[in-house]
Amino acid sequence: MYQFNYERPKTLADAEALLGKADDPKILAGGQTLIPTLKQRLAMPSDVIDIGGIGELDFIRAEGDAVMIGAATRHATVAQSADVKKHNPALAALAGSIGDPAVRHMGTLGGSIANNDPAADYPAACLGLDAKIHTTRRLIEADEFFKGMFETALQDGEIVKEVTFPHPEKAAYMKFPNPASRYAMVGVFVSRGPWGVRVAVTGAGQNGVFRIAEMEEALAKNWSPDAVANIKVPATGLNSDLHGTAEYRAHLVTVMAKRAVAAAG
Amino acid sequence: MPVVSMTVNGKSASADVEARTLLVQFIREQLGLTGTHVGCDTSQCGACVVHVDGRAVKSCTMLAAQADGADIVTIEGLAKNGELHPVQAAFREHHGLQCGFCTPGMIMTAVDMIRRKPDLDEETVREELEGNICRCTGYHNIVKAILAASREMR
Incomplete structure (x- = not known):
């Protein structure tokens, strides 16, 4: 995996704000496709925004x-x-x-x-x-x-x-x-x-x-x-x-x- | 670098890790708990299965940071006071292993399936083992061991 910045917002509003600020972000939900993709270096996001902890979703x-x-x-x-x-x-x-x-x-x-x-x-x-x-x-x-x-x-x-x-x-x-x-x-x-x-x-x-x-x-x-x-x-x-x-x-x-x-x- | 904190086998663990650290790397390299294995490293084989907040997951397909605040159980956390967990004991009794490489993941998957489905039959066990591969192809005794353990634990 390439390096990335990781964020785990608690609300949708925070997730949107983080996505807006990031250069080339990817959204991480359960990660069952994204993590294998990152491991194979098929993607190189600047930021991974983990929405798995947002209760309202x-x-x-x-x-x-x-x-x-x-x-x-x-x-x-x-x-x-x-x-x-x-x-x-x-x-x-x-x-x-x-x-x-x-x-x-x-x-x-x-x-x-x-x-x-x-x-x-x-x-x-x-x-x-x-x-x-x-x-x-x-x-x-x-x-x-x-x-x-x-x-x-x-x-x-x-x-x-x-x-x-x-x-x-x-x-x-x-x-x-x-x-x-x-x-x-x-x-x-x-x-x-x-x-x-x-x-x-x-x-x-x-x-x-x-x-x-x-x-x-x-x-x-x-x-x-x-x-x-x-x-x-x-x-x-x-x-x-x-x-x-x-x-x-x-x-x-x-x-x-x-x-x-x-x-x- | 994110600080991740979690409970592993009842003990709290905390470390500064790179964001890209996988949960299995954290468990093996940071905590030295090498009972959890990396087999395929592509989410197929299930040798790396651990329990995260009571649910079986593939720790090679989860970031350590995703498990921040979680309660983790690995194969090392199953035996209590020197007594094997009933699933471990059944694997020994029924020779549910050959080379042993897949065994930690098989056992963690088995404990999870018995919790979710107390009335297991052979067909269900085989279906539930879809995400665990035994390269010795020792499935027959693995299934026997899981069925015996599930009867024992009823």
């Missing part, structure tokens, strides 16, 4: 027809939350499938979506559930938030505060994890709710998470695994690496979508 609230989750809430906390399990069991299961138990004790919702790893799980839940992302400056729709591989709509110094997940009528997430890294080779989140039907795919796209309109239309007419069984996704724009070709991932998308609809019931 660590909460889960069920209100009306949605669950609100603070950005610094750990994956393990989301996975075990009675409110999330009751209103959005697919989201609780997704959080409980990230990494391994020790990673889930540190990793956070805000960190996952702000990093937007193309194989991360939470982006699929946000896009697949029409989530609203609240930052220190504005509200961003999930459709507008994820901009590409490791890229989001966040501006310099803007911090994710919470994510609002509306309750789905039906939802499920199915992933095919890479057996070594546990990252999604392909993960598909399907849902039906007041927003209609959504199908969001992670792990496959070169530009990160994306929706499949053709599957959404088919499922809106007929919510059953058969409705998506024959919808093929083109391999163009999908990841190809030593773990699998783009064609293999394209095939997996249909398989995972089918299994997700079956699991959602």
